[in-house]
Amino acid sequence: MKKLLTALALSPLLTVSTLAHAQDAAHAKGLMIDQAWSRVTTPTARVGGGYLTITNHGPHDDRLLAVASEHSGTAEVHMMTMQDDVMIMRPVAEGLVIAAGETLHLAPGGFHLMFMQLNQPHVVDEPFSATLTFERAGSKDVTFEVLSMRDSMDRAAMRDGHEPEAEGHKH
Numbered sequence: 001m002k003k004l005l006t007a008l009a010l011s012p013l014l015t016v017s018t019l020a021h022a023q024d025a026a027h028a029k030g031l032m033i034d035q036a037w038s039r040v041t042t043p044t045a046r047v048g049g050g051y052l053t054i055t056n057h058g059p060h061d062d063r064l065l066a067v068a069s070e071h072s073g074t075a076e077v078h079m080m081t082m083q084d085d086v087m088i089m090r091p092v093a094e095g096l097v098i099a100a101g102e103t104l105h106l107a108p109g110g111f112h113l114m115f116m117q118l119n120q121p122h123v124v125d126e127p128f129s130a131t132l133t134f135e136r137a138g139s140k141d142v143t144f145e146v147l148s149m150r151d152s153m154d155r156a157a158m159r160d161g162h163e164p165e166a167e168g169h170k171h
């Protein structure tokens with residue numbers, strides 16, 4: 001990071017045009033990602049979930065195609081469904097559609113990200129990052145906070161009853 005800052009400082013023209021371009025891209029593509037979180041895992045866990053809210057402010061539907069992170073060998077977009085009275089989860093085959101103008105919540109019990117072949121556990125207050133690849137918006141880096149079991153239950157319960165705008169209080 002220090003190297004990058006030095007390089008940018010030495011070339012002010014590059015800095016300005018690069019930042020302006022990045023901002024244009026973020027607005028033009030119209031996807032907003034927030035409230036990315038996960039829950040703590042046991043130290044030897046091989047899988048962990050990822051939850052977030054995606055809002056598509058753009059005029060076109062978009063699609064979440066892929067997920068990758070350094071702390072997992074593979075990662076997938078999953079959905080939970082009932083099969084013969086048992087909750088099962090399976091990969092979303094053709095990518096997860098975020099329709100134009102819609103907000104999609106990935107939350108426990110529904111759509112979620114599944115980080116697999118973990119090479120390190122999810123530890124409370126140690127955020128991790130992942131790269132989400134969208135059909136139109138391209139790749140986006142997202143930081144996931146890691147909540148304790150208790151806090152994650154609160155977060156999941158909040159999701160059931162309220163839109164994000166109503167979540168005024170913090171724990």
Ligand SMILES: [Cu+2]
Binds near residue numbers: 078079090112113114
């Ligand atoms: Cu899953």
